[in-house]
Amino acid sequence: MHNMPINRLSHKPRRPFNGVKRHPMAQTQQPGDDMTDSITPRSKLPNVGTTIFTVIGQLAAEHRAINLSQGAPNFPCAPELIEHTHQAMRDGHNQYSPMAGLYALREAVAGKVATLYGHHYDPEHEVTITASASEGLFASITALVHPGDEVIVFEPCFDSYAPMIELQGAKVVSFKLAPPTFAIPWDEVAARITPRTRMILLNSPHNPSGAVLGDEDIAALKRLTAGTDIVLLSDEVYEHVVFDGALHHSMSRYPELAERAVVVASFGKTFHITGWRVGYCLAPAALMEEIRKVHQFAMFAADTPMQYGLARIMQTPSHYLGLADFYQQKRDLLVDCLAGSRLTLLPSAGSFFMLASYEKISDQSDSDFVQTLIREHQVATIPVSAFYSDGTDHRLIRLSFAKDDATLRAGAESLCRL
Numbered sequence: 001m002h003n004m005p006i007n008r009l010s011h012k013p014r015r016p017f018n019g020v021k022r023h024p025m026a027q028t029q030q031p032g033d034d035m036t037d038s039i040t041p042r043s044k045l046p047n048v049g050t051t052i053f054t055v056i057g058q059l060a061a062e063h064r065a066i067n068l069s070q071g072a073p074n075f076p077c078a079p080e081l082i083e084h085t086h087q088a089m090r091d092g093h094n095q096y097s098p099m100a101g102l103y104a105l106r107e108a109v110a111g112k113v114a115t116l117y118g119h120h121y122d123p124e125h126e127v128t129i130t131a132s133a134s135e136g137l138f139a140s141i142t143a144l145v146h147p148g149d150e151v152i153v154f155e156p157c158f159d160s161y162a163p164m165i166e167l168q169g170a171k172v173v174s175f176k177l178a179p180p181t182f183a184i185p186w187d188e189v190a191a192r193i194t195p196r197t198r199m200i201l202l203n204s205p206h207n208p209s210g211a212v213l214g215d216e217d218i219a220a221l222k223r224l225t226a227g228t229d230i231v232l233l234s235d236e237v238y239e240h241v242v243f244d245g246a247l248h249h250s251m252s253r254y255p256e257l258a259e260r261a262v263v264v265a266s267f268g269k270t271f272h273i274t275g276w277r278v279g280y281c282l283a284p285a286a287l288m289e290e291i292r293k294v295h296q297f298a299m300f301a302a303d304t305p306m307q308y309g310l311a312r313i314m315q316t317p318s319h320y321l322g323l324a325d326f327y328q329q330k331r332d333l334l335v336d337c338l339a340g341s342r343l344t345l346l347p348s349a350g351s352f353f354m355l356a357s358y359e360k361i362s363d364q365s366d367s368d369f370v371q372t373l374i375r376e377h378q379v380a381t382i383p384v385s386a387f388y389s390d391g392t393d394h395r396l397i398r399l400s401f402a403k404d405d406a407t408l409r410a411g412a413e414s415l416c417r418l
């Protein structure tokens with residue numbers, strides 16, 4: 001069977017509008033014209049299709065594949081979180097929360113960060129609850145990046161980063177990281193820093209590779225940014241999912257970095273509630289003031305009852321302190337179950353993900369291979385080329401182990417038959 005390239009599976013605009021405005025009363029329907037096709041906007045993101053997670057999710061559902069693709073748990077959250085949230089609804093907390101977030105939740109976040117990373121963020125001015133970590137990233141980039149600015153990103157990276165930057169009229173300056181270590185080439189980065197460099201986007205633990213930043217990365221960041229006005233936007237949604245006893249190098253741990261950092265985090269990843277869309281941002285007051293200007297008009301505020309529920313469950317730190325062990329067992333289970341397969345597994349030091357090379361099995365492109373796996377073997381994964389803007393293909397697939405053990409075993413069983 002012929003497989004379509006993944007990027008061709010997505011919706012693309014059919015006809016450019018080219019910015020030509022029509023008078024609203026002008027007759028626009030021509031003989032044979034389809035009315036629904038009469039206005040096609042000039043795209044702000046002409047090279048963007050539907051995100052890979054939606055494309056693969058749909059294909060997986062169509063073929064009833066075991067889903068190891070999206071970084072979304074298929075197991076329930078703590079019942080008391082549901083109970084606390086339901087109670088907040090029953091108590092009538094169903095209207096807008098404060099714009100910056102429920103104060104009790106901001107305090108709980110500030111307390112956690114102070115205990116774990118030693119930095120004291122002021123809940124009044126330096127902590128904002130956002131409607132997902134994605135909104136936190138979007139509000140931060142929109143608030144702080146101007147047209148013509150340069151933003152450094154490291155690929156492979158989450159597929160939303162570059163479009164968010166391009167929407168500001170800014171330039172993406174990307175560095176390609178390569179398997180198996182995905183180490184950042186700091187000397188090359190230093191050579192590309194210019195007066196227009198406004199921001200460096202970081203993500204540790206890293207999606208998709210599972211790599212984490214180390215001491216030498218922190219030292220390089222301090223060296224490169226000292227005396228500049230570069231902002232560090234640090235996507236730390238997997239902060240509690242670092243394996244083998246390693247330290248999570250939050251930007252908030254290092255005063256020289258924290259003073260220029262926006263840390264973005266996710267309750268969804270931490271409490272198995274990715275559908276609730278609640279995250280948070282931490283930043284020095286001057287940066288946060290600008291971020292809130294965008295947040296207030298994009299979302300105004302995050303969901304109220306969820307914030308009540310989260311403020312209650314945050315009082316029990318074992319929920320997030322136990323997360324590394326919880327996911328390490330899942331990583332190890334998947335590694336064990338794949339021991340007999342012909343995949344070559346790359347090490348995962350954190351996150352929900354592990355990469356695997358299929359070189360011994362097939363010479364297909366990663367997009368084709370992923371489609372073959374879904375259609376013929378009923379197991380869904382993500383092609384790593386989707387995380388490179390130019391589709392660089394290292395013949396790697398990403399496996400998500402944020403799944404219950406039965407799903408991990410069943411998925412591995414299919415992959416072992418290859």
Ligand code: GLN
Nearest residue numbers: 053054069070071072207
């Ligand atoms: N962050 C998750 C992943 O990488 C899900 C993202 C999404 O579906 N938007 O799989």
